[in-house]
Amino acid sequence: MSKINTLFQDKKQNILSVYFTAGFPNLNDTTTIINELEKSGVDLIEIGMPFSDPLADGPTIQRSSEIALENGMTIKLLFEQLKIVNSTIPLVLMGYLNPILQYGVEKFCKDASALRISGVIIPDLPFQEYLDEYKTIFEKYNLKNIFLITPQTSEARIRLIDEYTDGFIYMVSSASTTGAKNEIGSEQEQYFKRIKEMNLKNPTVIGFGIHNQQTFSKACEFANGAIIGSAFIKAIETGEDLEKDIGVFVNTILKEQLAHRNS
């Protein structure tokens, strides 16, 4: 069974997923970041494969991608680095379609699967294209494709995505690129509620703009968990003491949960 399915079966709420850009801040930080995130209590990790033109990303992830590419990160190199990773939590690869196409979609799936990757998030792979062209390949290698929904996604389309996928659904918190830093407003809560009341078969995780303990907790009231990207990238950008920075960051996000657990 996929580690993704196991995770959501065992833990129904407050799932913390963290995104980082592979190759940032330094080329060879990948394994340190994954190990520290896991040690700090993160439930799921999204490993970003940097792309030169990340359309759905705001300035922070644009910059981390640019630096990662300057550092020399490629999918090939990332896969080399992942060979020595032995993590028990699900790892998901996130990146744009073009580098995957050039690597070769089937080869990508095969190699990722051999590295015990559980799923992929490809924001510019349209759902219909996935169904028509790629679903069978990804399924053959037991990779879950995670799709995004937004406040503008129609109910019919959400139902369709729910029907044809079985990892989790990535709820984009508002109409925005990554890295927005607003608090969660009532309009967003309305949207979160609306999705919650749809009783989807898939678990939901909210991402984009989740940047501190408050926004994380708020998101977790409506979904099974939340994803933090840009805020984490900022927390580790100096690269001076990765282990410490990661530990401190995750701790501040999970503060409330940890307090609950201990009391």
Add this chain to the structure above:
Amino acid sequence: MNYQVNEKGYYGNFGGAFIPEMLFPNVEELREKYLSIIQEKDFQLELNELLRDYVGRPSPLYYAKRLSERYNTNIYLKREDLNHTGAHKINNTLGQILLAKRLGRTRIIAETGAGQHGVATATVCALMGLKCIVYMGEVDIKRQAPNVARMKLLGAEVIPATSGSKTLKDATNEAIRDWINNPVDTYYIIGSVVGPHPYPDMVARFQSVISEEIKKQLLEKTGNENPDYVIACVGGGSNAAGAFYHFLENEKVKLIAVEAAGKGIDSGHSAATSVLGKPGIIHGSKTLLMQTSDGQIIEPYSISAGLDYPGVGPIHAHLFETGRAEFVSATDEEALKAVFLLCELEGIIPALESAHALAYLEKLKAKENEVVVINLSGRGDKDLATYIEKL
């Protein structure tokens, strides 16, 4: 052979709509409605009236006598440079702004390279009283200063794109990001036959007025509506798509697309996508794309800001793959020479982009009795600083 887009938004192997989910509702709405809206009678009437009275269409088809003598053939220039705002770009922005209005959008965004599309967008926004935001690469803001001033004068806000190569590709990225952040009130007027379906088809249709007129004008002037050659420069490929459009099915008409070779195709400073590109995805479209073996997009180079793009529209990738159009290129230097030649022989100062098409005359070897149509996509006012440097 079929050169039109199919139901799924593809030209042969190229096209599609590879967009993040955030853009899906907008692009889907456009896909569902664009054909019915632009075929409505009142839309056609409004567009045609504006094309005539505001843009000044039909643009002349001018027999360039001295240029023809020089190359010992018959050269006609399609004078898109005489359009209001100085280039073919306004054919498309007028069409799209009428569409945006019918979709109830109030905020217009655009990307621009040379600034011609930005000016054409700012112009139609002023005309319709809509808010206009134009993204332009920082590098292009410097090299096309007159157009930046024109956009501002026309009431547009010009936002510099500071990522990547700071040129057209990055301005397009920023415009797309803006649309993701403003999905409800905003309409994105793309400036070439690029982007997700239905944009390439829609822009090609709005530019197809160029070849529609060429046919009528040639028939009047020569008794034959079909030339032997149609030559156009290709950045994203909108002026070329418009100039080729009504000749696509007639294989006797040779179509020549001229790309920017920059400092030379193998110099590492080039924008000759058909030679240097491989199939890939850029700005939501599967097409020929300059990229590394890892699939990272390569920053192109051309002296001409309007041709400085690492892809081509999917229709051109298809025309290239099927061999329907011949793809050639002209270097910075060859283009500049063509600028000075046209000034000297015909008293016309062309845009740097259009000069790439003119430059190919040196290599064409057309026969004495043949007819060559060159799409003079724009005028050179915006490039004066570059030209003065070379005087």
